[in-house]
Amino acid sequence: xxxxxxxxxxxxxxxxxxxxxxxxxxxxxxxxxxxxxxxxxxxxxxxxxxxxxxxxxxxxxxxxxxxxxxxxxxxxxxxxxxxxxxxxxxxxxxxxxxxxxxxxxxxxxxxxxxxxxxxxxxxxxxxxxxxxxxxxxxxxxxxxxxxxxxxxxxxxxxxxxxxxxxxxxxxxxxxxxxxxxxxxxxxxxxxxxxxxxxxxxxxxxxxxxxxxxxxxxxxxxxxxxxxxxxxxxxxxxxxxxxxxxxxxxxxxxxxxxxxxxxxxxxxxxxxxxxxxxxxxxxxxxxxxxxxxxxxxx
Amino acid sequence: xxxxxxxxxxxxxxxxxxxxxxxxxxxxxxxxxxxxxxxxxxxxxxxxxxxxxxxxxxxxxxxxxxxxxxxxxxxxxxxxxxxxxxxxxxxxxxxxxxxxxxxxxxxxxxxxxxxxxxxxxxxxxxxxxxxxxxxxxxxxxxxxxxxxxxxxxxxxxxxxxxxxxxxxxxxxxxxxxxxxxxxxxxxxxxxxxxxxxxxxxxxxxxxxxxxxxxxxxxxxxxxxxxxxxxxxxxxxxxxxxxxxxxxxxxxxxxxxxxxxxxxxxxxxxxxxxxxxxxxxxxxxxxxx
Numbered sequence: 010x011x012x013x014x015x016x017x018x019x020x021x022x023x024x025x026x027x028x029x030x031x032x033x034x035x036x037x038x039x040x041x042x043x044x045x046x047x048x049x050x051x052x053x054x055x056x057x058x059x060x061x062x063x064x065x066x067x068x069x070x071x072x073x074x075x076x077x078x079x080x081x082x083x084x085x086x087x088x089x090x091x092x093x094x095x096x097x098x099x100x101x102x103x104x105x106x107x108x109x110x111x112x113x114x115x116x117x118x119x120x121x122x123x124x125x126x127x128x129x130x131x132x133x134x135x136x137x138x139x140x141x142x143x144x145x146x147x148x149x150x151x152x153x154x155x156x157x158x159x160x161x162x163x164x165x166x167x168x169x170x171x172x173x174x175x176x177x178x179x180x181x182x183x184x185x186x187x188x189x190x191x192x193x194x195x196x197x198x199x200x201x202x203x204x205x206x207x208x209x210x211x212x213x214x215x216x217x218x219x220x221x222x223x224x225x226x227x228x229x230x231x232x233x234x235x236x237x238x239x240x241x242x243x244x245x246x247x248x249x250x251x252x253x254x255x256x257x258x259x260x261x262x263x264x265x266x267x268x269x270x271x272x273x274x275x276x277x278x279x280x281x282x283x284x285x286x287x288x289x290x291x292x293x294x295x296x297x298x299x300x301x302x303x304x305x306x
Numbered sequence: 307x308x309x310x311x312x313x314x315x316x317x318x319x320x321x322x323x324x325x326x327x328x329x330x331x332x333x334x335x336x337x338x339x340x341x342x343x344x345x346x347x348x349x350x351x352x353x354x355x356x357x358x359x360x361x362x363x364x365x366x367x368x369x370x371x372x373x374x375x376x377x378x379x380x381x382x383x384x385x386x387x388x389x390x391x392x393x394x395x396x397x398x399x400x401x402x403x404x405x406x407x408x409x410x411x412x413x414x415x416x417x418x419x420x421x422x423x424x425x426x427x428x429x430x431x432x433x434x435x436x437x438x439x440x441x442x443x444x445x446x447x448x449x450x451x452x453x454x455x456x457x458x459x460x461x462x463x464x465x466x467x468x469x470x471x472x473x474x475x476x477x478x479x480x481x482x483x484x485x486x487x488x489x490x491x492x493x494x495x496x497x498x499x500x501x502x503x504x505x506x507x508x509x510x511x512x513x514x515x516x517x518x519x520x521x522x523x524x525x526x527x528x529x530x531x532x533x534x535x536x537x538x539x540x541x542x543x544x545x546x547x548x549x550x551x552x553x554x555x556x557x558x559x560x561x562x563x564x565x566x567x568x569x570x571x572x573x574x575x576x577x578x579x580x581x582x583x584x585x586x587x588x589x590x591x592x593x594x
Contacts, residue, residue: 012485021480021491021525024546028520189523299356301522305321 011198011244015206019057022191026058029189030164032306037163041150042066043221044081046204046213047168047192052089053207054191055166061090067157069150072099078221081213088210094157098149105145106134143222147183164188172197172236175243177277178228185280196244197236234266242270307557309445309471312337314345315530315549317519320352323362330388331376333550338382340552341443345388346475346517347452348400353477354522355391359429363393366412369403380408385441387449387473397431402449402475404439411439415451416460423479423524436460438467445470445557452476455500465508466575470560474501476516480527480546490545494529498539506537509564511555518548535563
């Protein structure tokens with residue numbers, strides 16, 4: 010059901026990359042290499058579309074990043090032959106965390122800080138948890154990629170797959186910020202299938218996907234379901250447009266999984282769209298002023 | 307009667323009328339020895355025009371003049387079929403221009419689709435008429451604009467005009483990549499099935515001119531093709547990429563095929579009209 014014709018999909022995706030990059034006048038791309046399968050596949054696809062010399066993978070470790078992620082990112086660069094950079098974001102992230110947030114007026118309620126004493130300030134780092142740290146790291150990586158993009162005139166390529174996009178498993182303006190995304194219409198299962206076709210090393214294909222914020226973290230642990238289960242449920246709900254109620258009654262998919270997917274899809278819609286602009290005129294951007302992105306390109 | 311036809315599977319630049327018209331002119335001049343030079347749907351503007359449909363709209367006369375100024379087609383041998391955004395009677399249409407010397411005609415797309423990734427009807431009005439057109443060479447043709455071809459009544463009506471050749475211009479995005487796709491997007495196969503059946507049923511040649519390239523992230527299939535009156539695909543252009551092909555069609559064959567075609571001979575269009583009206587009345591009554 011989820012199997013794809015890898016040769017055909019490769020043709021579509023490499024043409025997509027080549028055309029959408031070169032139309033803008035650029036011929037190079039830059040992407041973050043996490044050591045995971047999605048960015049590995051995108052590196053291989055970009056290499057095929059533009060040539061290895063025109064693709065730059067950037068490894069952006071934080072102090073808690075696992076040694077395995079770092080060596081896998083390097084392995085992708087080696088196997089694909091693309092350009093390779095490392096920029097350690099630890100100092101930037103820790104600098105952000107160590108800075109005092111001074112409360113010039115009473116902001117306790119605004120910041121939802123519960124304290125019996127009047128708070129006048131705290132270090133950003135005092136309030137960080139795994140989730141918010143993940144968002145900060147993702148946005149620092151976005152900053153890094155866009156800076157490299159501006160330096161050499163290369164386009165930032167995204168690596169979020171369809172499973173992640175539908176479930177909103179990504180950081181707004183972080184890893185969800187990019188010029189183009191060649192793999193956003195492929196479920197994780199399809200990413201794996203296409204990765205095997207492109208010769209992404211087995212150790213990367215077979216390991217448990219992880220955001221790598223702390224030891225032992227996995228996507229599937231975060232989401233509460235395996236990718237296999239999620240892909241299948243999402244395919245039936247989104248691609249096949251099956252009625253969720255009937256699907257739940259059929260017993261083919263656990264009702265709580267269907268419920269989880271639907272709730273996430275709806276709650277995370279905002280991550281897949283440009284923000285609203287208040288409409289007051291007869292020509293409002295993206296409402297009644299509608300032009301293609303590839304305008305005159 | 308032989309007809310030399312150039313099929314130009316173009317990759318237009320979205321929203322750059324000047325650039326695209328110049329490309330048309332180049333190809334028209336290159337194929338000056340042909341009887342007909344065909345371009346895809348919205349070949350002059352690109353497909354996902356959105357508000358550009360309005361900004362780039364020209365009257366049929368203006369389009370003919372622009373094209374003639376660059377290509378001199380009115381003095382040349384080939385007739386031209388090209389896609390443009392047409393301003394007519396205060397409306398904007400997704401039209402096919404047909405120009406033969408100083409005679410012009412336009413087919414206004416009857417069914418601009420608004421489903422899935424399509425949003426044409428938001429920007430274009432619906433055409434309301436189909437007419438056959440006789441080329442300088444005396445060949446009777448019909449033209450359909452992409453989605454029109456999926457409405458089977460339209461080729462049927464054209465068959466009543468006794469056309470020899472149906473030109474279908476398209477901008478068909480590639481989709482459907484499941485494991486059994488065998489290297490071609492699923493909808494390419496659907497198109498081929500559809501037009502092979504029409505060619506065979508109505509005993510005519512079909513030239514299918516699809517566009518190529520990527521626009522707003524969407525790949526167009528290419529795979530333009532020629533179908534003979536027996537329903538065989540005889541020629542096929544490149545998948546996805548720009549391509550050109552000149553074919554020579556023996557129109558006599560279509561006429562012989564038509565003359566022998568028992569489906570057409572025995573078909574009773576008046577019965578169709580009568581029974582269709584009755585079926586529609588029945589549908590209306592039963593939905594009350």
